[in-house]
Amino acid sequence: MASRVALVSCVKQKCGAAAPARDLYVSQLFRGLRRYAETHADIRYILSAEYGVLRPDQVVDPYERTLNTMPKRDRLAWAEKVEQQLLGLLPAGAEVILLAGQRYREDIEPFLRKSGYSVSVPLQGLQIGKQLQRLKQVSKRRERRTAVPNAGLEGTLDRQAITSLLIEHGQLVFSGPLEFVPFTQIRKADELLNDLQAHPHAYVLACVMDRQIKAEKAWVIPFRFAQKLGTFAFSRLAELTLDEVRDLMTKPEPLHRFTEGMSKNFHAAVGLIKEKYNGNAAKIWEGKPSSADVVYRFLEFQGVGPKIATMAANILARHFKVPFKDYYSIDVSADVHVRRVFGRLGLTDPEDSIEAVIYRARALHPEFPGLFDYPAWEIGRNWCRLQSPLCGDCYMKEVCPSRAGSSG
Numbered sequence: 001m002a003s004r005v006a007l008v009s010c011v012k013q014k015c016g017a018a019a020p021a022r023d024l025y026v027s028q029l030f031r032g033l034r035r036y037a038e039t040h041a042d043i044r045y046i047l048s049a050e051y052g053v054l055r056p057d058q059v060v061d062p063y064e065r066t067l068n069t070m071p072k073r074d075r076l077a078w079a080e081k082v083e084q085q086l087l088g089l090l091p092a093g094a095e096v097i098l099l100a101g102q103r104y105r106e107d108i109e110p111f112l113r114k115s116g117y118s119v120s121v122p123l124q125g126l127q128i129g130k131q132l133q134r135l136k137q138v139s140k141r142r143e144r145r146t147a148v149p150n151a152g153l154e155g156t157l158d159r160q161a162i163t164s165l166l167i168e169h170g171q172l173v174f175s176g177p178l179e180f181v182p183f184t185q186i187r188k189a190d191e192l193l194n195d196l197q198a199h200p201h202a203y204v205l206a207c208v209m210d211r212q213i214k215a216e217k218a219w220v221i222p223f224r225f226a227q228k229l230g231t232f233a234f235s236r237l238a239e240l241t242l243d244e245v246r247d248l249m250t251k252p253e254p255l256h257r258f259t260e261g262m263s264k265n266f267h268a269a270v271g272l273i274k275e276k277y278n279g280n281a282a283k284i285w286e287g288k289p290s291s292a293d294v295v296y297r298f299l300e301f302q303g304v305g306p307k308i309a310t311m312a313a314n315i316l317a318r319h320f321k322v323p324f325k326d327y328y329s330i331d332v333s334a335d336v337h338v339r340r341v342f343g344r345l346g347l348t349d350p351e352d353s354i355e356a357v358i359y360r361a362r363a364l365h366p367e368f369p370g371l372f373d374y375p376a377w378e379i380g381r382n383w384c385r386l387q388s389p390l391c392g393d394c395y396m397k398e399v400c401p402s403r404a405g406s407s408g
């Protein structure tokens with residue numbers, strides 16, 4: 001089995017005298033990272049802004065240097081030196097766990113990948129507070145698992161650990177700050193979809209278009225429509241006849257694979273927003289409604305089924321931070337990624353139906369089953385590929401019964 005090597009970046013707070021590198025740094029974050037490295041890796045090194053790569057037992061003097069304030073040119077020189085050191089230290093085929101801030105990773109991570117090492121960054125994207133929280137949870141979970149001697153409980157514990165880890169990741173996104181959501185590859189299209197204040201109908205109409213084509217293609221339709229029409233103001237959309245919608249949807253190039261059906265759905269959706277919500281689609285989710293109300297309101301749109309309706313409510317809650325009274329009725333949208341990941345994690349049978357995945361999520365986290373949606377989708381999309389999953393990079397690898405190299 002490949003060696004696991006943890007690379008932990010140095011921190012500002014240090015003790016006042018020369019010490020072995022593992023004891024030189026005294027911040028809470030460093031101690032948490034050190035503990036993580038000690039329990040998850042066979043070999044550990046410290047990435048020091050002053051000295052480059054340090055062995056934990058290497059005695060060094062304290063210093064002030066940090067990559068966080070270093071000019072780019074100096075950071076590049078530092079990275080070059082570290083890369084040379086690492087080439088001499090890393091065993092062939094090692095799995096590298098990078099426990100380092102962005103500045104320490106920016107050049108090292110691509111270098112490692114290019115050099116053929118598998119790399120995982122378990123705390124990627126987390127602010128310091130969240131990193132501490134995660135480290136604490138991981139350490140507690142480990143303590144709990146090692147404290148139970150009864151091997152017969154292992155399966156149950158693994159499922160608990162898997163569920164907690166998914167919930168933890170789902171919660172981080174759910175409780176995180178409001179951020180711009182990149183739905184498509186086109187910035188202007190995404191700006192329109194993110195503009196829930198002035199164009200809430202763009203979000204709703206994108207959901208209505210999300211059928212039988214790739215999501216990225218469907219979600220760009222409001223923007224393409226606006227380009228052709230010169231505006232996406234609701235008052236203008238409400239004036240369009242079905243024939244005009246069909247023309248815009250079809251010419252000069254078709255916006256959807258099923259232009260006839262989608263033109264009708266689009267036209268009907270505009271009509272529903274006009275009649276029921278007085279032209280303001282934000283009324284679908286305003287006033288802290290229950291999740292069931294929001295899902296039901298999306299289901300009222302022609303062509304929208306439960307999968308899209310729950311996805312629409314989930315994105316509003318998770319990414320746009322729209323407050324709901326409860327989250328019971330937001331299910332997972334069990335697409336291929338979610339189904340594959342649930343299956344490989346042993347939460348469902350790989351052959352199980354979409355309904356089985358939905359009900360399993362309800363059973364595991366009834367207060368908000370849809371919380372599993374994003375982490376499972378993200379794992380499926382980034383690492384848990386159909387062929388050759390990248391288990392070395394996946395944050396579930398510690399608990400996953402199907403990870404590559406696992407006997408279970």
Ligand code: SF4
Nearest residue numbers: 384389391394400403
């Ligand atoms: S560890 Fe591997 S098999 Fe398990 S979820 Fe991650 S990528 Fe998939």
